[in-house]
Amino acid sequence: MIQSLYRLFIELTNRKWSSTLIRGFARSRVSKRVVPSFAKIYSINQEEMEKELQDYTTLHDFFIRRLKPGVRPIAEQSDVVVSPVDAVIEDIGLIEPNHEIIVKGKVYSIAEMLGSREAAEHYQEGKYMVLYLSPSHYHRIHSPVTGTVLKQWTLGTRSYPVNRLGLKYGKATLAKNFRTITEIGYENRRLAVVKVGAMFVNSIEPVHKGDELHKGQEIAYFSFGSTVVLLFEKDALNLAEKINLPKPIKVGESLGTLNR
Numbered sequence: 001m002i003q004s005l006y007r008l009f010i011e012l013t014n015r016k017w018s019s020t021l022i023r024g025f026a027r028s029r030v031s032k033r034v035v036p037s038f039a040k041i042y043s044i045n046q047e048e049m050e051k052e053l054q055d056y057t058t059l060h061d062f063f064i065r066r067l068k069p070g071v072r073p074i075a076e077q078s079d080v081v082v083s084p085v086d087a088v089i090e091d092i093g094l095i096e097p098n099h100e101i102i103v104k105g106k107v108y109s110i111a112e113m114l115g116s117r118e119a120a121e122h123y124q125e126g127k128y129m130v131l132y133l134s135p136s137h138y139h140r141i142h143s144p145v146t147g148t149v150l151k152q153w154t155l156g157t158r159s160y161p162v163n164r165l166g167l168k169y170g171k172a173t174l175a176k177n178f179r180t181i182t183e184i185g186y187e188n189r190r191l192a193v194v195k196v197g198a199m200f201v202n203s204i205e206p207v208h209k210g211d212e213l214h215k216g217q218e219i220a221y222f223s224f225g226s227t228v229v230l231l232f233e234k235d236a237l238n239l240a241e242k243i244n245l246p247k248p249i250k251v252g253e254s255l256g257t258l259n260r
Contacts, residue, residue: 014102015038018121023203026223032058038062042061042136063140064205064221074142074216074252081255082215084193085228086138087131089247092239095126095231108174110231113194114181115155122190129255130174132227132246140221141228142251143213145258147186156197174229180204180220181228185212187258189236190227194229195220205226207230235259 025031032123035056046053056062075082087097091103099110099120110128133139156178178197183190195204203223207226213219239256249255 008047010057016233023223026060026063027058029058032057035062038135044136061221063135064223065138067138068189072138072216072251077257078146079258079260081144082122082252083131083249083255084142084144084219084230084251085131085133085140087133087228087244087248089129089249090227091128091130091245092243093128095123095128097125099124100131100173101128103174106198112176113174113229114192114231115153115224118193119183123231123233124190127232127237129215129230130227131230131249133222135224138182138251139226140207140218140251141193143184143208143215143217143219144193144230144255145184145186145213146215147184147213149208149211150183150185152180152182154178154204159236174227178204179199180206187260189233189258191233191236192229192231193219194231195222196227196229198222198224198226210254230255 035058036053038044038059039053039062047068050066050068051064058063071112072086093101095101095102095110098118101108109120110123111117114120117130140245156176174194174196180195182193182195184193204220204226205223206220210217236259237256238259
């Protein structure tokens with residue numbers, strides 16, 4: 001019953017008109033008035049911000065804020081894979097031989113998430129990580145490794161919530177939401193950075209130029225709370241330690257080491 005009511009509510013509100021309304025307000029000058037209360041409600045660390053609170057002209061401008069140089073140091077060791085976002089690690093697990101993963105008790109198809117079985121083959125029996133960004137988080141996305149962009153593509157049109165309720169009651173949110181996938185090649189391996197759009201605002205904006213990426217380099221940003229799913233090939237990643245979930249993490253902190 002709860003699941004059915006939840007899905008009905010989302011279906012009724014997740015429409016083009018509601019997305020347009022919210023996007024329009026967030027980008028309007030009027031929205032500047034809510035920036036101070038937004039920062040207070042979500043306990044934003046203003047010491048880290050690139051600009052002073054009053055210098056953000058819209059809520060959207062504040063939401064995609066950059067940070068001061070140096071406040072997110074990147075782990076320098078060449079074998080360390082770093083978090084691409086400030087987030088909460090919601091789940092970590094193995095990708096089944098049939099290309100499925102189980103997140104919060106729900107089964108997701110990696111082939112559906114990536115758009116084809118061919119793309120999913122690379123990650124069979126590998127590892128996945130689900131990193132959730134709430135509205136309180138810094139929303140710029142960085143490269144977890146040094147490498148080369150092999151391919152980038154976009155799938156989906158509409159988006160449903162990707163918070164814990166969305167993962168619990170939603171319908172295949174990670175595999176059906178609007179999403180942009182960046183596949184990065186490194187040391188004769190590859191990983192997929194799946195940037196999953198959130199409810200109402202399907203906006204994932206790329207910012208990097210060219211094909212070469214350095215670990216910690218900014219690659220894109222979200223315009224609303226969202227999720228990143230990382231997919232690793234079989235035997236590619238060694239977790240640094242047993243991780244108690246959910247676990248907060250920041251850009252540049254270690255997710256584990258490469259298995260060379």
